[in-house]
Amino acid sequence: MDGTPGDRYALSWAVRAARAHGLVLRVVHATPRLLDQAALDQARRAAELARELDPGVPTRIVIGAAAIDELLVEESATARMLVLGPHPGRPLEGFSFTHSTTVAAAARCPVVAVPRLPGRLPGDHGPVVVGVDGRDRSAIGDAALGFAFHHASCIGAELVAVHARPDEPADPSSHTGERAGSGAGTGEHALARRLAGYERRHPDVCVTRLVAHTRAVDALLEWAETAQLLVVGSSGRAGLHGLLHGSISQALLYRSPCALAVIGVRAAAGMSAGMTP
Numbered sequence: 001m002d003g004t005p006g007d008r009y010a011l012s013w014a015v016r017a018a019r020a021h022g023l024v025l026r027v028v029h030a031t032p033r034l035l036d037q038a039a040l041d042q043a044r045r046a047a048e049l050a051r052e053l054d055p056g057v058p059t060r061i062v063i064g065a066a067a068i069d070e071l072l073v074e075e076s077a078t079a080r081m082l083v084l085g086p087h088p089g090r091p092l093e094g095f096s097f098t099h100s101t102t103v104a105a106a107a108r109c110p111v112v113a114v115p116r117l118p119g120r121l122p123g124d125h126g127p128v129v130v131g132v133d134g135r136d137r138s139a140i141g142d143a144a145l146g147f148a149f150h151h152a153s154c155i156g157a158e159l160v161a162v163h164a165r166p167d168e169p170a171d172p173s174s175h176t177g178e179r180a181g182s183g184a185g186t187g188e189h190a191l192a193r194r195l196a197g198y199e200r201r202h203p204d205v206c207v208t209r210l211v212a213h214t215r216a217v218d219a220l221l222e223w224a225e226t227a228q229l230l231v232v233g234s235s236g237r238a239g240l241h242g243l244l245h246g247s248i249s250q251a252l253l254y255r256s257p258c259a260l261a262v263i264g265v266r267a268a269a270g271m272s273a274g275m276t277p
Contacts (some may be wrong), residue, residue, distance in 0.1 A: 009118035010085030011046060013259060015053045016122040017112075020154040023080055024058045030068035039063060052244035069103050070173070076107035081261070083112045104234075104262045108270040110147050112229070113260045120228045120258060122151075127158040129223040130231040131216060132194055143268035144233035145195070147261065148225040149202045151229065160208045160223055163191045187211035196261055217252065225260045233268065 011027075018025040027046045031057035043061045050059045064071040076082055084103065104111040120126050130148035133141045145161075152159040165187040191209050199207055212219035224230045232252070252260060263271075 007085050008049070009113040010083055010119075012052055012053055013112070013114050013121055014083040015057055016049050016155075017081065017083065017151075018057045019054055019153075020122050021080060024060060026060045026062050026075065026079070028062045028064070028068075028071060028075055030064055030066055031066060039157060071105075072103050072252045073106045073108075075104075076109045076111075076267075079109045080143045081110045081115060082107055085114055104263050107264060108266045110143075110231075110267050110271075111262050111264070113262065115256065115259065117257070122155045123157075124127055124228055126159060126226050126228040126258075127160045127223070128155075128229045128231065129160045129162060129220065129227040131220055131233070132161050132163040132191060133233065138233075139272055140233035140235055140263060140265065140268045141194075143271040144231050144263045145198050146271060147263060148229075148231040149198045150206055151231075151261075152205045153202050155228070157228055158206045158208065160210060160227070161191065161195055162210050162216070162219050162223060163187060163194075164212045164214065164219055205207055220252070221255055224256050229259050229261055230256055231263070233263045235265060241250040 014025055017023070027043055028049060029039055029043035029046070033039075040063060042206075043063055047059050047061050050057065061076060062071075062076070066074075072082055082103065104113070128145060128148050128151055130144055132145070148159060148161075151157075188209065188211050192212060195207060199205070210219070210223075220230060220232070230252070
């Protein structure tokens with residue numbers, strides 16, 4: 001942390017999430033040398049700030065003599081989620097403070113990328129929005145849905161499931177799509193089937209199903225304007241730049257106004273093995 005508003009927002013986001021999920025917060029700091037007093041002082045200041053934000057959240061300091069991306073990937077093996085603050089450099093790296101963009105692809109747990117400008121925190125007003133792919137089942141899609149439902153349950157938020165079918169005719173009375181119960185066709189029935197098991201396991205979560213007859217990125221960004229968290233799964237293997245596909249990747253990295261949770265291949269594998277909810 002370097003004291004910027006973005007850093008404080010990322011820490012606040014992590015503290016709120018730790019409180020909601022009943023987790024220990026680990027503040028991770030990388031340094032070229034383990035016996036680096038300046039690095040230790042910086043990590044301690046971050047931990048002290050976390051305790052000021054919520055004294056009830058257990059906070060630990062992790063300092064490693066390694067590159068930050070390597071250290072975070074190592075920590076992900078036993079973490080429920082990683083929370084990344086904004087990078088102070090190039091705009092495309094605004095969703096990661098590491099010097100590489102490999103963390104989200106290599107992490108073994110969900111990675112939450114917090115935007116540069118402070119916004120909503122877990123537990124604030126606004127839904128958790130999850131993008132639902134068109135396949136009946138996929139390990140990554142299942143992991144994204146499982147994480148989104150669990151997080152929504154923990155923070156008491158509504159969940160909005162967005163499934164884009166731009167080639168399917170839209171209801172003329174609907175601007176961006178059709179909500180559950182509106183008499184939608186194939187897309188609505190497929191989405192209802194996809195979510196049925198998660199809704200049974202999380203009866204406390206109020207779910208809005210939306211079939212969007214527009215590009216997925218447009219529908220997700222529209223809902224991100226009022227969301228606490230946007231959740232997407234990705235099969236990308238080339239770092240955060242390659243995690244999502246084409247225009248979706250660019251648009252979400254550049255334009256999402258809310259925190260973005262990415263569920264990669266290794267995270268999905270860990271979640272299916274019971275490492276995370």
